[in-house]
Every structure is written in C-alpha cells, then in structure tokens.
Amino acid sequence: MTLVLNRIDDRLIHGQVVVGWGQPLDVAFIVLVDDVVAESDWEQELYRMGVPPEMEVRFHSAAEAGPQLDHYRTEMRPGILLTGDIATMKCLVEHGGVREVNVGGIHHRAGRTQHLRYVFLTPAEAAALRELAALGAVVTAQDVPATRAVPLDELLASREDA
Numbered sequence: 001m002t003l004v005l006n007r008i009d010d011r012l013i014h015g016q017v018v019v020g021w022g023q024p025l026d027v028a029f030i031v032l033v034d035d036v037v038a039e040s041d042w043e044q045e046l047y048r049m050g051v052p053p054e055m056e057v058r059f060h061s062a063a064e065a066g067p068q069l070d071h072y073r074t075e076m077r078p079g080i081l082l083t084g085d086i087a088t089m090k091c092l093v094e095h096g097g098v099r100e101v102n103v104g105g106i107h108h109r110a111g112r113t114q115h116l117r118y119v120f121l122t123p124a125e126a127a128a129l130r131e132l133a134a135l136g137a138v139v140t141a142q143d144v145p146a147t148r149a150v151p152l153d154e155l156l157a158s159r160e161d162a
Helices: 015-024 040-048 063-071 086-095 124-135 153-155
Strands: 002-009 029-033 055-061 078-083 102-107 113-116 118-121 138-141
Touching: 002 015, 002 063, 002 086, 002 124, 015 029, 015 078, 029 086, 040 055, 055 063, 063 078, 063 086, 078 086, 078 102, 086 124, 113 153, 118 124, 124 138, 138 153
Parallel strands: 002 078, 002 102, 029 055, 029 078, 102 138
Antiparallel strands: 113 118
16 A cells, blocks of 8 residues: 555644544554654654554654655555645655655744635745655645645635634
C-alpha cells in the first residue's frame, strides 16, 4: 500500500486524522514528523494515546524522516505521513518522497489570513505552499475525505471572513 496521505495539520494527531482519515483509508500506521516531538518521550506518549492500539505511530525529526521515505513507500500496509507545518513538509518534498500534499488544518494565529474555515496563512506560508507546487507536489486543501479537495490556486485565491 504505502503512504496514502501526506498531511499538514498543526494539531498533529487528533480525532479528525485518526477517525476521519484513518478509518476510511484503513490506516495501519502514522508517521509523525516533528523535530520537537521526536525528542520528547512525554509528547510521543500523549500522541500514542490518541490512536487505537492496532494503529502504530512512528516519530521522526525532519532530518530523520527524509531517508526513511523509501522504506515507507514499500510498506505493505497503508499509512499517513503527518507534519505540523509547511516547512517540515517542504523538507520531505525536497527529499523527493512526497508528491501529493494535503493541507488539513493550519489554524488562526496573529498575522494569518483565513482562506478556508480550517486554513489560515501568512503571506510567507502561502508562498511556501507555492514553493511546494513548484517542486512538483500536487497541493490541495481538504479537511475530511467526504469534502472536495480544494486546488492550491483556489485555496490561495479564496479569502473568508473570520
């Protein structure tokens, strides 16, 4: 099977990822790529608590994850690659292992403008998403599988009032 979803979601592992995506895609594992979480046993344990016992969670820093992508592409079971930010996903796209990127949740904070109800971006983050596309990744926004995938150009053109 391999990695069936490469998702940017600033909440990392939560119900929408585990139930909303994991169940319909029959996911057996999640690869969580985050430099801080990769160094924290305590945070790793918290994220493991958010998944059912049959679903494995693997933790990597951005530097560790790139070389592991070939291994994950050959996995017999389906998995999700998950990053909390665009910069980390960009590292993985640059490594050559990620060709499709799902923007799943980048939430409000100072300096961000709302594009969809679940996507808020700074101008630099919008530019970084364009860079992902320029590197050859197909970038779409989609919060759950039942909704329409919003193409990058449409995502960046849209603005919703908060």
